[in-house]
Amino acid sequence: MVSSVGIVSAQRAQFDTPLQFKSGAVLPRYELVYETYGTLNADRSNAILICHALSGHHHVAGYYADEPKNIGWWDNMVGPGKPIDTDKFFVVGLNNLGGCHGSTGPNSVNPETGKPYGSSFPVITVEDWVESQARLADYLGIQQFAAVIGGSLGGMQAQQWSLAYPERVRHVLAIASAPRLTAQNIAFNDVARNAILTDPDFHGGDYYAHGVVPTRGLRLARMLGHITYLSDDAMADKFGRELRVEKLNYGFEVEFEIESYLRYQGDKFAAYFDANTYLLMTKALDYFDPAHAFAGDLNKAFATARADFLVVSFTTDWRFSPERSREIVRPLLHNRRNVSYAEITSAHGHDSFLMPDPHYLDVMYAYLNNIHRENAA
């Protein structure tokens, strides 16, 4: 019986041991907001960590008592009877450090100054996130995750878990991800960042003090993002050249449906997301490159991984194309790891990893059910 995890509530964990970032910066203390679903079993072997992507957060499944329409971003994947089955697993979702959904980030008040961190919040990396997530695991009494799962930027964190903590994760599920970004992907991120950085309301990242928000830049960043999350064909099918207006107005207001969609998405995002967090997230994406320390050799980078892997890609995803996923598979095979690879035929581009495609859900269900069986054995 497939159902929702139902009413959930966010929790907070406070960490008072200073965290040194890869950049050298030190955060003396921080908080992480997280949610859990399901029950940790007696031997604490059924925990799964969900790592979020650029605009995600800790609210992965279920809904809040006072906000019944605020449903978790991966509710089609996580719940009783669903692929990440909360009847079998204890599932943890968190808002990453540097985020803007409750965990300590640029828009949090720095207790040392009484003002928002703003530009003083350190640039954070995937490695730093995994370190902070390992501390959260300690806090929750989880020595080893049955699986760490993530899509896109979340998949990078899942990979990093197997490299930083090979003994603390049995399975990595890296979905619509890559072992490092291409120049094109960095380029898209850089345009998005420049839209924010050059917005006169950005004020070098300390816009909070000015009572403004770099809405224009954040809106442009999100509009551009949306183009790259959808496939060309999906966009053509959904919007084509349909007009929003009765006839062309020969001006620069919205005319085509696609323009209306993008501007709506941009406005919606700019109203709630923090621009500094957006900058941090895109930098974390750009920086992730486990092969960098090995002169670009991914085979060497993955030599220390011990986890089994499921790598999933989607045929029409051009932002993180199947070839990028195969770049994760190949070094794992080279190192004789157990790796399963599924290339899902889906029309929805990069967004496919969030969609309830039956084939995709089946692959996830089967793989996770095997983890459950091996756990029970």
Next chain:
Amino acid sequence: MVSSVGIVSAQRAQFDTPLQFKSGAVLPRYELVYETYGTLNADRSNAILICHALSGHHHVAGYYADEPKNIGWWDNMVGPGKPIDTDKFFVVGLNNLGGCHGSTGPNSVNPETGKPYGSSFPVITVEDWVESQARLADYLGIQQFAAVIGGSLGGMQAQQWSLAYPERVRHVLAIASAPRLTAQNIAFNDVARNAILTDPDFHGGDYYAHGVVPTRGLRLARMLGHITYLSDDAMADKFGRELRVEKLNYGFEVEFEIESYLRYQGDKFAAYFDANTYLLMTKALDYFDPAHAFAGDLNKAFATARADFLVVSFTTDWRFSPERSREIVRPLLHNRRNVSYAEITSAHGHDSFLMPDPHYLDVMYAYLNNIHRENAA
């Protein structure tokens, strides 16, 4: 013997008959800047019109006496012994109406007000351009072009010539073009436009009076454009993840080579191109859709074409993919027109149409040499 057309100079033509735009707006008078290369033959049958794309202009080939390094944008294609051979053809290049390289456009002074047109310059369409180009042909005494040639947006003008003036053009060469934009392409244009429109220095298009230019927006538009003009692979080969700096600086300054390239291109473009012209050019791209009047039926749209066609696409061009070029070919075949189609293997994405790829140049040379022979026969 392949050589340059050498020293060239721009000329101006003044038109005092009002031009009614497709929007209904009327421009009482206007000027077009143009260049010509080669010699019009006695029966005036060897004229070729070159239509430019988004950021192009009239300076197609050769160089200026006082600016020897200012070489025309298609100098590898146009000149003595080159595919568009100025020993055989009389070649005309112009700056389109609404442009910012000398023809009447938003940054020109409106004689009726003594101020730049700015926001009062009408939104212009491919159809309007072809109308203005036909008047330029009249002015030059050219009743019929041997060929009208263009890449990208220029290819749309070339197509439109065959629809608006079927008796005035014998051959159409549409390169890296499309019979209409897809939703994705409109989306990219809309993000670029929004970058300009929301720049506080835009002032509703009348920034000239404020002594400012919406540099930030234009810069972002160009950065984004460049990503889409190159192929993913070409970008990876050229830039990869190479760093511009010695080591990561964990900040938002330029770090990767690709960032340096994009920002340089953005800055360079924003320093000379007019933002209002950029808006007009992208709208002309979005609006072009000869099938619109035929309920989307391209077969019907091309029924009146009489010209022979050469359609050229490039394998790695994802902004105007080969499939878009085939959308020009199919309705022409349906209407039993003579159409040749060449899909060139090239690594350079949409920019390929400007590159001296030998196969591409050979195809162009052969096709144009046949025009010359049929002309001489």
